[in-house]
Amino acid sequence: MTTRLSDRATAEGRGRAGRVLLAEWTKFWSVPRWVMAMLAAIVLTVLMSVLSASGSGTDENAAIWDLYVPGPDGRPVQDSFHFVHQPASGDLTITAQVVSQEGRALDASTAEPEAGAMAGLVIKESTEAGSAYAAIVVTPGDGVRMDANFETVHTGSTEAAPRYLRLTRTGATITGFESADGTRWSEVGEVDVPELPDTIEVGMLVGSPDGVVVERQFGSTAVGQTSTISAAEFDNVSLEPGRTGFWRGNGIGLPGVGQFTEAQGRFTIAGSGDIAAYSGPGDDVVQLSLIGFIVGVVVVCAVGVLYVTTEYKHGMIRTSFTVSPQRGRVLATKAVVIAGVAFTVGLIAALISFQLGQPILRENGFAPPAFDTMSLSDPIVWRAITGSALLLALVAVLSLCIAVITRRSASAITLVIALTVLPLLAGFGLPAGPAGWLMRLTPAGGFALQRVVEPTEHLVDPVAMIAPLEGLVVLLAYAAGTLVLAGWLLNRRDA
């Protein structure tokens, strides 16, 4: 025993937490099977992602121009409504009162208008579907909003008709106002539409988006649409400065659909259709290239569990706690190590999967215009990639903590798989509502971190129904909850 250990000699400039971290990291890398398993997690994840991408396909692009028109920027848009209009030049103001709205399905009669039925005012480049525009509309469901070039730019009050609306054009700037009585106005917002020429078409619009019926069966969804029509009454229509030309009615996008009548300055306009950017079927091209993470999660779960249960199995947990009696610190350090390893694995696997998967998916039909081309220069792609890494990291922590709680490999792995993978399968067979809640209530929702498209109920995938943030919250809650429980049990139980 030649080395005399003094406190000074052993401090080595590291804090206690840092030393325990180094110890737990040494424990991890010194078991080759775990390192191999984590490398295998990368390979398997990439392999399954690529296979899955190769097996996916869509004919969305083949049919897209039958249903959509190119918008001002060339991207597909739906642009159909009934337009009662006249040409006008220069700065102007149009005002009207939407007195009432009612609607029904075209094939059956329902008294209620669709919540999204629109009645309002529009300034449009031309009567060509897909041309530039700015509009202010009132809807029964969402109140007043201002749209321009197929995007909502401002939202106003949540009041439904009757409502006074006004659009003012000053150069390229369009300003929208609303009022309850036609005397006291409040501004909804303004927007620049530089595509508008000096002479535009101005007037009233009525539209009614299709009703959507989603039918879910195990493993598939069918999205059906029913056409609806909405009728609205307009009164107190004025176009400044002092022009009252001849009002013409056109079914934009849907020629021959809709009509209007005028009696003593009171207009009754019926129209159908929607004004919106193409939203696609909800398929998420980024997520589609990261499908292999379901395998990655299983491998990471197994390693996370074994990282703890082998210590119990061999009695090494006693050595660990004699070396570091602060058990909470040991647990936290283990969590940091396994989370760090899993995050790195996830990051690498996601990057490779994405880079290999995107060209395959594009070849299989997931290409513009129906699908945006995604690349690493899009920040949202990085959100999905780091989200995938975070998914693995948090599943690893969850596995570790459940392993501390059960102390048995088999039961811990079963439990984690049951919580993170099983709900995905079960979600396929459930109606949309329960499937969504299953994702919000189980850590399986964490897979939503891989999505970049808005939540939708039009897909089979239950994960598509919740937002990434919701998925992160539920997964974090499970990881943190089990961490607290595991820490409490560790301090309470004999080692």
Place this chain on the structure above:
Amino acid sequence: MTTDIEVRDLRKRYGPTVAVDGLSFTIRSGQVTGLVGPNGAGKSTTMRVILGLDSADEGTALIGGRPYASLRNPIRHVGALLDAGAVHPGRRARDHLLWMAHASGIPKRRVDEVIELVGLSSAARRRVGGFSLGMRQRLGIAGALLGDPPALIFDEPVNGLDPEGIRWIRGLLRRLATEGRAVLVSSHLMSELEGSADHLVVIGRGKRIADTSVQDLLTAASRGRVAVRTTAVSEAITVLTQEGASVGVIDHGVLIVTGLSAQRAIALLAASELPFSEVSGYRATLEEAYLNLTRDAGEFSAASPMEAS
């Protein structure tokens, strides 16, 4: 840094089973103390409580006056070998010691030093899964010595060792005590401690049966007895018993005489002209002393393996 291990009124129960029942003893520096009792007597439980692994229901176990959990870098105060199998089989021997060193701020060169000390240098980079029980014992001992601690606890360290290993570990225990360390060694076989222990704490069913120095114990067990080697066994027995001694035969031609001094025995045998080749004070073995003790305690038999600990 004096590091006595002090156990006071320790009580620990697992469900309905009382494992340790009001146990008190002190392990002093510079001595090898044997903790002896049959399997299931509470030896391992006591050691786990000392190391803060199991919590005592009552009583305290202090190391240099402090509970284990409050020690900074505890393996530099107390080194312990509880279970030689407590290593991940996929890990290399050196890596197993390396993580322990990292956690306690012990430099790497110390790892290589203890590997050399226990004679595992050639196996240091092999995976523990391929180790014999004896090699695992040595690795466990290396872990206990890693922090160069003033107190050491070994649970059944002789288990699985070959005779050479047993000799080695006895020497090591003696050396550690000579260096001034407090050494606690448990065993269910008293004979294993022969020649290495200075002090004994004998327990049975969680209770203390004896807390004594080996010297005192042997003296007590040997007291007043004389061994006589003679070829005239029956005549010698007659002569000696006539003088009031009780006589037993332990071997061919060896009598154990109680109640007479050696000089008196020689005088009697000489007077009767009986041949004898040796008359000496009888020295009891530790095993024998232990059997005496446990027979008095009347609670258990040291020879039967009994319940697993």
